[in-house]
Amino acid sequence: MTIHDYNEVDILYTLMSYVNVSSPQDMYYAIAHTILTHIDQIPSISINDLADLCYTSPATISRFCKDMNCKSFVNFKNEIAIALEIARNEIHLSTQDAQKVSEDPDYLKKKMYHEAMESLALVEKSIDMKDIDRICEMIYQAKKVHMLGYQFNKIISNDFQMKMLKHRKFVYAFVERGDEIQRLDIIDKDSLVIIITVRAREQLMKALIDKIKEHHPKILLLTMNQTYQNDDIDWIYRIDGTESQYSESSLQGTMNFLSLLNLIYVRYGLLYRE
Template sequence: MNENNKKQQNTFSLKGFNITSSLLAIINYYSEDDINYVLANYLLERINVMDKISIYDVIDYCYVSRSTIHRFVKSIGFESFTHMKDNIRYMRIHSRAFIDFVNQSSFTDYIMNSMVDMLQDINDTLDQQNIGLLVDLIKKSHNVVILNADTSSSSAKEFQLEMTSLGRLIKLVTNISGNAGILPALTEEDLLITCSASGNYAITTKDNVQGVRARKFLITLNHAKQFEEYYDTIIFLSDKFQSSEHISNGMQNVYTRYGINYFFDLLFNKYVQKYLM
């Protein structure tokens, strides 16, 4: 891949990491008479041909002004309507990976065997790393924030709920949440945990993380050297995966689907064992 393509791939923002999830969030949370809903619905219904739609098509169909469209596009993380369209092809790569992951005649056998191997691999890999330090920082830090792509944030939300039951509040920031302003307000007494199994989200949010003063952890499979510039500590789920310095091809496997979930279960277990027993 040439340098120009790498730079273009890395032009996503904290919000613009995934076009589809940003649009679906609007559909899920806004009322149908809201102009943001109207625009998101229009684009989602044409998601497979969005790169062929002009801004004038949107103006004519949705009865909105050009400035309204620009405000909408910026609100989901893109600099312009053209910038949003340019990134559609990367969304399609990720979409294709979802299909390829399950499109196997012996899928159940694959999942069963792969899960056993993955669990053992994660156990062995984490045994070589200082998970206890993260447990202690979660206990002692003033604020704890998890940064996670919304499409893969279910395990982080479950961990957030579990920790709240113990009286420990953890905040969650995703590419569609409206609380990203808490990141630059973090101090040296706080903790930021970025979860990015493939490394894609960590790459696209590195500018958001770089200036954060909190102690910074990254949970990932990706061994890219650039992460050492932005994170104080990197916890690897496995040593079997190569590094990637740019947004990958939407890797989907048992690690990206279930690895972070298992990691949070292990983390919660260690927290309970140390501070509640």
């Protein structure tokens, strides 16, 4: 399995998510929208100039950065700069593939769909239905279920949340960056926390797991990382599959986890429907 080293916690995605879920009357909405529409200026802008651009104060800009889970305005600008640098090389086909696409655009369609089907086939082979039944039972038995994910995983978590509601099972799906830290007070010993992550990066996972464990829930980690270990996690469920090597954003990984959660959703309905 190949897992591409893309950034799971992308500040640009976080800003866009904030704009999508906030009211235009919200001051932070105005700041996020202004930043996104002047994105190339942000890495070099001063806090005073950004405040003027947003018709607000430097203190409000500082609070906004902390709300985005950045330690400071300087840290926020640095994350923007990194994200923009990554985005400059968002699509990077090999020279050979780029030439083939130039000669025949249909080659790109065949390449992408072939890779998608190949990855899903690997996911299917790696899944044991006994494990799916165990996951369904964990969800059914838990008084509270919380789903944590980054970037595209937030989208599929929200989709799973809506589908599970039709089974009369409410699932918390944190949608804002930092929610997994700021809203830990609603997690308790009767909770099941499901974390979805393609890469399960050691540094990111350790900080998150350490804070979650303070509330003593059961933890289920869904990942494509075949080697990650953490003794504080009750169960690490691994699926196989591939990730694209020519895009900084996840392509196959999105479909892999969406297919897994759809399987859990359907199986849960068959096992526990009233």
